[in-house]
Amino acid sequence: MSSGVLVSRPHYDSRAVAQGVPEKGPPVEVPQPSAGSATAGYRSAKYTPAEWFSNYRTILQQAGTDRQEAHSIQRESKSLYRSAEAATLQTQADGTRLLGERLQEIHCWKSELQRHIEQLLADTRALLALKTRLEKALDATETPYAIATDNLNCRARRLGPDLVRDSVEVELLKEVDLIRSIQALLKRTTAQVVAQIKMNRATKQTLEMDWSDKHQAYSFDDHSGRYSNVSADTQHHPSSASMQDQVCNPSAWTKFTQDNLTKAFQEEQATTSLRALVEQLLQDTTEDLRVQCSSVDRAFSRRCEDLIEAKTQLEMKHTQILEQIGGQERNIVALQQAIHNKEAPQRVAQSRLYLRSLRPNMELCRDEPQLSLEGEARQIDATLASLQQQLSEARGSLSHLEESRITAEKDINCKTHSLFIDRDKCMAHRKRYPTVSTLMGY
Template identity: 70%
Template structure:
């Protein structure tokens, strides 16, 4: 029983050693009969030979030494690998931190440039809004001179008689109306242009603000990333963070995008400056043109009032002379009528004498000297009466003409007085409300 147990244990130990050595050696074959698997025969114990024992011993020692050297090699390589990987990790982390710092610097530079242009666009936008307000005020200010000019034309249309003439004043007023209409159309087109520039400037500013906001967030993320270290307690595992995202851009397109935005901002700033200079010059020119035309109209009014005043004075002087002549002619007519009336008595005396003498009888009816004298006196009286009546008729006609001239002069004086009232009292007084240059400039 003990021999079976011993044989079985030795056989199991041999199999264990053989399995551990992974068939590194084989037992030496002898002529000793090998026991079969299972129980050994009674009175027989299975044993290895001394050579097998030594072979097994040396094999175990060799395996142990080989595994010892292999373990030392692995340990040495592990220490080198650990040291190299640690250095590589530190270098990679340092490079990442340095690149993040450079990236932060680039973002800061572009963000600062964006912020500067955003501030400039904001200033330009405020300037454009103020300019649009000025243009609108200038457009509103032109309504006053337009109303004044049209009112002057309407008032002067009420002139009477021969004073209803297309004079220099009316020509200048019509020029002023046309000038104001052209300026109003120009101001409206300029307001539309400024509004369009405001829209484009606002869109560009919003685009730059969006880019600046993105860079501000990116700067925060990269700054936070740069502050991470091996001692940071808030780092986490993100296995999929290194996956390439489809919408990522390359650095050149990133820079080009911002540069395009900045270029667009520069273009809008230049366009705004050019438009502001153009509008300032336009307002100055239109204001100057309106004031010059206003001066021309006022000068024409003043000249016309002088002409009307002189004409009125001349008419009044002529009227005074006519009135004096009318009075003298009336007195002349009275004198002629009295002279004609005074000839009635001598006429009756002469006619009575001739009638009485025509009653003389027979030969006494003689054409003697008294008869001839009476006949001559009668002829003289008839001629005198004829002359006096003719002169009286002429005087009466002259008086009629003088009356017509008086009425014509008085009517013309009334026309001149009415025209002077329109031009001086109504039109020129109304033109005192003409806007100042600052109002016409939109201030």
């Protein structure tokens, strides 16, 4: 074996490589003198004492360095996990506290939403009751309308001169127009109430959805707040810690609920105003109908009084006419008898004059008997003419009296018929007029 130059082997620290400590530079090679051929084959793999001491001191030095480094790491680790534990506990406590505050905030908003939901529900029920009252009031107006139109149709069947446009007809026409306008107003108001009911229900549904979301969120946050480090149902959800893009910020969250509550408050105010309007409307329409009904009734009463007075006067006049007819008929009989009584004296006088006109010759003279007979004949003729003239006038008067009697009887019949229509039919029918409570929808 040939001899070679003795050199020291490089030092390699495997722990430093494992710990990631940069490797130290290789030791300086110290040339060693050759031992000669005598030592050939014995020195190629051996260290020198200097190398042994150097390696020994290096190991001690490295061990001391590693010990100090380990001690430092231990101190830093204790400080780190203590501070981390404290920070984690503090962060968890803050999270629990914030969850509690959030629960209180959600509970407040839930309570406010619940209050408005109940208010909207009560308002909707009240509006439904008002809608029912409006429908009943509208149905109740059909009775006055039927009464008024029936009165007008009945009065259209009045006879002769009684078919007049009097105050009763004027008031009845006013009543018909009033009822029509009230019916149109009630229909429009009912439509407004129905629209408000729809708005209240839509707003209530929005509040209920918001309340439901907050109820679910409250349940989740309450469950989250009950989690602790010893809870058995906790799991790892790494992706849940990342910020989601679609979530809203607290101000938008608050504004959303505030807008819903503002809308609910507006609908509540509108409901209150509409309810007051409907109540006043029902009261006003009822008063208007009752006032007009009273006006029509008063007009009917005055008209019936006028008819009764006219009928009474006509009946009195009819009685007088009948008495006059009876007297005139007796007068005519007396005149006829008087005329008949003049026939015998006329025949006697005419017969005397005729016989005396047959006297012969000079005996046919105008002597006193002749003159007396001629005067008697003329007197009888004049009396008969007067009686005939009087009889003719009496008969004419009797004819006029008969016409007056017939006219009076016809007018009495008209007044009786009109009085029957106004008093016995119309006024009796108007007793079925709805009461105040019925007209107000109760």
